[in-house]
Amino acid sequence: xxxxxxxxxxxxxxxxxxxxxxxxxxxxxxxxxxxxxxxxxxxxxxxxxxxxxxxxxxxxxxxxxxxxxxxxxxxxxxxxxxxxxxxxxxxxxxxxxxxxxxxxxxxxxxxxxxxxxxxxxxxxxxxxxxxxxxxxxxxxxxxxxxxxxxxxxxxxxxxxxxxxxxxxxxxxxxxxxxxxxxxxxxxxxxxxxxxxxxxxxxxxxxxxxxxxxxxxxxxxxxxxxxxxxxxxxxxxxxxxxxxxxxxxxxxxxxxxxxxxxxxxxxxxxxxxxxxxxxxxxxxxxxxxxxxxxxxxxxxxxxxxxxxxxxxxxxxx
Numbered sequence: 469x470x471x472x473x474x475x476x477x478x479x480x481x482x483x484x485x486x487x488x489x490x491x492x493x494x495x496x497x498x499x500x501x502x503x504x505x506x507x508x509x510x511x512x513x514x515x516x517x518x519x520x521x522x523x524x525x526x527x528x529x530x531x532x533x534x535x536x537x538x539x540x541x542x543x544x545x546x547x548x549x550x551x552x553x554x555x556x557x558x559x560x561x562x563x564x565x566x567x568x569x570x571x572x573x574x575x576x577x578x579x580x581x582x583x584x585x586x587x588x589x590x591x592x593x594x595x596x597x598x599x600x601x602x603x604x605x606x607x608x609x610x611x612x613x614x615x616x617x618x619x620x621x622x623x624x625x626x627x628x629x630x631x632x633x634x635x636x637x638x639x640x641x642x643x644x645x646x647x648x649x650x651x652x653x654x655x656x657x658x659x660x661x662x663x664x665x666x667x668x669x670x671x672x673x674x675x676x677x678x679x680x681x682x683x684x685x686x687x688x689x690x691x692x693x694x695x696x697x698x699x700x701x702x703x704x705x706x707x708x709x710x711x712x713x714x715x716x717x718x719x720x721x722x723x724x725x726x727x728x729x730x731x732x733x734x735x736x737x738x739x740x741x742x743x744x745x746x747x748x749x750x751x752x753x754x755x756x757x758x759x760x761x762x763x764x765x766x767x768x769x770x771x772x773x774x775x776x777x778x779x780x781x782x783x784x
Contacts, residue, residue: 469529470497470511472536477529477561490526493518497534499727500681500692500736504542511546515553525555530578532562533569536725538690538749539682540569547577563587566597568658568688573599588689588753589654590643592636598626650754657754661689665752668761669693672750675765676772677739681747690751692725697742698772701726706778707746713781718767720760723749 469481471494478492485492495514498506518525528550532543543560550558559580565571567588573581581599585591600609600622610618611625618625647654666684669691673679681692701707707724714720725747729735735743750761771781 469493470495470531470534472497472499472534473529473531474535474561474563481529493525497537497539499537499539500679500694501539501686502683504545504686507539507542508545508549511549512553515549515555519553525553526557528555528558530558530560532560532571532576532583533564533688533690535564536723536749537681537692537727537747538564538688539692540686540688543578544576551577564688564690567654568661568690570655570658585640585643586636590646591639595636595640658689661752661754662687664756665689665691665750668750668752668758672748672761672765672768675769678744679736679738689753690749692747692749694736694738694744695724695746695748695768696772697738697740697744698775698777699746699768700777700779701746702778709778709781709784710746712784714764714767716784717782718763720764720767722764725749 469478469492473494481492493514495510498510501507515525515528528546530543530546530550531541533540543562547558547560557580558578560576560578560582562571562581562583564584564587566583566585567590571581571583579601582596585595585597586593603609609622611622611629613629615625615629617628647657650657652659662684666680666687669680669687672693676694676696678694678696680687681694695701695710699710701710701724704726707726711722711724714722714724727735727745727747729743729745735745738744748764750764
C-alpha cells in the first residue's frame with residue numbers, strides 16, 4: 469500500500485497481516501506529484517521490494533483518491549501493474565470516489581472495490597457499497613460480522629448483520645432523484661466541483677506564491693495548495709495548531725498537511741525562496757461560494773503579513 473493510505477485501513481491490515489506471519493510494504497507516494505508515471509514507477513519499485521527473497525505479494529491496497537495528501541490516482545494502470553507482476557488480489561479503497569469521479573469497477577479490474585456514499589453523494593452516514601469480483605468459489609469471502617446468513621454468500625451475509633440500523637440506506641433513492649435537480653445531474657456536479665476547486669486552488673497559489681500539489685487532471689473536488697514557507701510549519705503538531713487557529717479564530721475549516729522531507733530532498737520553493745513544508749486541502753461542493761476560499765486566502769495572507777508562525781499563533 470502507499471504510505472498515505474487511510475490510517476484505519478493501515479491499522480486493519482496491520483492487525484490481520486501480522487498475526488498470520490505476513491509483512492506490509494509501504495510505498496512512498498511522490499508528492500507534490502506532476503504525472504501518473506511518477507506514481508506507477510514508485511509502485512513498481514514497491515512491488516519489487518515486496519517480492520524480494522522469493523516472497524509473494526498476496527494483496528495490494530490502492531486508493532482511487534488519496535485523502536491526505538489528496539491525489540487522483542491512476543488506479544487502472546496500478547491494477548494492471550499488479551496483474552503483470554503476479555499480485556494475487558487487489559483491493560481499491562475508493563472512499564472519496566462516488567460523486568467525485570466516474571466509476572466503472574469492471575474497467576478498473578480490481579478484485580475488490582469499496583466506496584462511501586456519505587462523502588460526495590449527499591447521503592447520511594454511513595452508507596457504502598462493496599464490489600467483489602466474481603470467482604469460481606464465492607464461499608471463501610465472508611462478511612467480517614458472522615450472523616444468521618453465514619455461508620450463504622457474501623451478498624446475503626452483508627444484507628442482514630444483526631441489529632444494524634438500515635434506515636440511512638433507504639435515503640439512497642431520494643438522493644438519486646435529488647442530484648437530478650442540478651444541471652447535468654451528478655456528472656455535471658462532479659465537473660463543476662473539479663473546475664471550481666482547481667480555479668480556487670490557482671487563486672490561492674497566486675495569492676500566496678506557492679503551488680498546486682498535483683496538476684489539475686490529478687485533482688477532483690479537492691485540491692492541495694502549498695502554504696507560504698514563512699508560516700514555519702515544521703511538524704504534524706504545527707499543522708494541527710494551524711488548523712485549530714483557522715477554525716476558532718477565522719471560521720475556516722480546512723485540513724493542513726505537513727510534508728516531512730527526507731534527507732537529500734530539496735522540496736519545492738515558494739516566491740520567498742523558502743521550502744514549502746505544508747499544504748491545505750480545499751474541497752468544493754454545490755453549496756460552496758467564492759467567499760469561502762477568499763476567507764482562507766485572507767487569513768493566511770494576514771498571518772504572513774503580521775509575521776505570525778506556527779510557533780507564535782494566538783492560543784485556541
